[in-house]
Amino acid sequence: MQRYKCVISYDGSGFSGYQVQPNKRTVQSELEAMLAKMHKGASIKVIGSGRTDAGVHAKGQVIHFDSPLPIPEQKWEVALNSMLPEDISVLSVKKVDPSFHARFDAVGKEYRYVLHLSPIRDPFQRNYASRYPYPLHLDAIREASKFFLGTHDFTSFCSAKTEVEDKIRTIETIDFINVGDLLTIRFVGNGFLYNMVRILVGTLLAVGSGDFSPEDIPVIIEKKDRRFAGKTAPPQGLYLWKVFY
Amino acid sequence: MQRYKCVISYDGSGFSGYQVQPNKRTVQSELEAMLAKMHKGASIKVIGSGRTDAGVHAKGQVIHFDSPLPIPEQKWEVALNSMLPEDISVLSVKKVDPSFHARFDAVGKEYRYVLHLSPIRDPFQRNYASRYPYPLHLDAIREASKFFLGTHDFTSFCSAKTEVEDKIRTIETIDFINVGDLLTIRFVGNGFLYNMVRILVGTLLAVGSGDFSPEDIPVIIEKKDRRFAGKTAPPQGLYLWKVFY
Known part of the structure; x- marks a missing residue:
């Protein structure tokens, strides 16, 4: 074998x-x-x-x-x-080596989330990006994203169905790549809970639309309750980009 | 109305x-x-x-x-x-105006053909580009493309099923856009026959692989016979990009 x-x-x-x-x-x-x-x-x-x-x-x-x-x-x-x-x-x-394990040996992951910022539908992006047709305050999103960096209990940012008990994760990097009408948000961390990236994105969009302010983020983290965070962003914008060992 | x-x-x-x-x-x-x-x-x-x-x-x-x-x-x-x-x-x-006609008033079209130059399959390109995994002589392709410019009888470059009688068309522009492993070939002309762009691309690929030389192009045009041109390139790389009126 x-x-x-x-x-x-x-x-x-x-x-x-x-x-x-x-x-x-x-x-x-x-x-x-x-x-x-x-x-x-x-x-x-x-x-x-x-x-x-x-x-x-x-x-x-x-x-x-x-x-x-x-x-x-x-x-x-x-x-x-x-x-x-x-x-x-x-x-x-x-x-x-036979001791290698794809899941248990992973020490980090990079996910990317692609937003299509456009009022007009693009048939070529429908399965590969999530369309957001309203104005977005990118500066507020950048500011809000900094509160997620570091080690936190991300209970507010995972599906209520999550089975793992330890919800403490470390996010190393969140950055933004803007090309044309596509905005890619890059997340690198030691691990992500069920639906975590999509809820982080939904929460950042709520900041970008003005529903939340950047300063609400630490409060939402502190609540440890999924109901206080933003919506779960749709799946088609999300890419598992890299797994680190 | x-x-x-x-x-x-x-x-x-x-x-x-x-x-x-x-x-x-x-x-x-x-x-x-x-x-x-x-x-x-x-x-x-x-x-x-x-x-x-x-x-x-x-x-x-x-x-x-x-x-x-x-x-x-x-x-x-x-x-x-x-x-x-x-x-x-x-x-x-x-x-x-009620006299406008989408087909009869068109005076030109732009088509683009996207080639994915890679030995490795990319699931995200499978429907949006045609993969070509072998080495290509791009200089020879560029040279060959010049013989297509201008007004020619394109009988050799259309499907034998073509019903129109007049097979004379004018190609104004053929150029190349190379980004990463994607090569886009842009064709602008006053009209294109059935399968014409795909046969032009198939013929350019035959030049790029060394099966034809650039100087074979005028000979193939002169033959006015579909059997002398290259293969019909697959549909998924082709985009009707713009119609001119």
């Missing part, structure tokens, strides 16, 4: 998220179906660095799996891509 | 082309179904500047239709977009 670490990219539009669900098309189930074919029906479990929701994209999701097949490292990429559907792509494959 | 000229954009991925076909989802049939709803079931004919094939996109297709509804010009855009599916967008609506 050899363990392999793969970096993969997928267009989330056609998937009911990353994780296996009965009777749904998911990224994990496509990967496992493909590996089962390669291994003559033997079931090969795929472990991802974490889930992504329906409609959420990945530019650098990381997975691992074990295989007994005597395929040289450099041939795996071509072999896997030749059997995968067009909306998933394997960007790299590396042999790793 | 008032005639309206609209500029529309669509993501061709989900359509069996522009023109109405029985039991297929097409751009024209979606537009006409939407207008029928607005007009309480009355059938409103939509005329486009020309067809686009299945999978081909439009950033600036032009259509016209007639309506008796007393809607002010500036309200049409919002009204139409609110009823259209997300993969079609109306960018502008203008009242025009």
Whole structure:
């Protein structure tokens, strides 16, 4: 048995998220179906660095799996891509130690959220950015974002359905890339709770529209109650960009 | 009755082309179904500047239709977009003289063809660019493209199915925009025959790969026979960018 670490990219539009669900098309189930074919029906479990929701994209999701097949490292990429559907792509494959674990060994993640700031619909952005048609106070958003940096209890910024108990996370970087009518918000941290990036974005948009002021952020953090933060921004603007080990 | 000229954009991925076909989802049939709803079931004919094939996109297709509804010009855009599916967008609506005709009055068109020059599949480009994974001689392509400029009989560069008799067209501009691993080829001319841009691109790729030399182009033009030109490049890289009146 050899363990392999793969970096993969997928267009989330056609998937009911990353994780296996009965009777749904998911990224994990496509990967496992493909590996089962390669291994003559033997079931090969795929472990991802974490889930992504329906409609959420990945530019650098990381997975691992074990295989007994005597395929040289450099041939795996071509072999896997030749059997995968067009909306998933394997960007790299590396042999790793059997102790490597895509989820438990991750020490950080980068997510990006893309906003399409336009009153006019663009058919080419509908699945790849979240459209925001109203004026936005970008300076207020930048100011508000600074309150999220550092180590906080992010209970106010995760889905009430979150099962993990420890809701303390550290955000290292939040920055902004503005190209034309696309505004990308980049989040780098040691980990993100369920729906956390989308709720952070929804809260920043509430600051940008004037519903909240930047100084409301520390108060919302302190409340430790999801009801005080902004809306959950839609999934199609979100990209799991990179996983750090 | 008032005639309206609209500029529309669509993501061709989900359509069996522009023109109405029985039991297929097409751009024209979606537009006409939407207008029928607005007009309480009355059938409103939509005329486009020309067809686009299945999978081909439009950033600036032009259509016209007639309506008796007393809607002010500036309200049409919002009204139409609110009823259209997300993969079609109306960018502008203008009242025009009843003599205006989207097809017959067009004096020129701009098409763009996007190539994804990469050995690695990108799930986000699969419907929006045509991937070319081999080395390309860009200088040879540029040189070859010059032979297409001006007025020629383009019989060698259109589908054998083409019904129009006059195959003489004038190409004003062919240029190249290279950003990262995307190469966009821009074609501006007074009109393009069926499949003409895709066959021009397929022929330029044959030059770029070394199968043809630039000097073969005038010979292929002279042959007036489709079999001498290159392959028809796939539809998903093609965009009807602008129609000139």
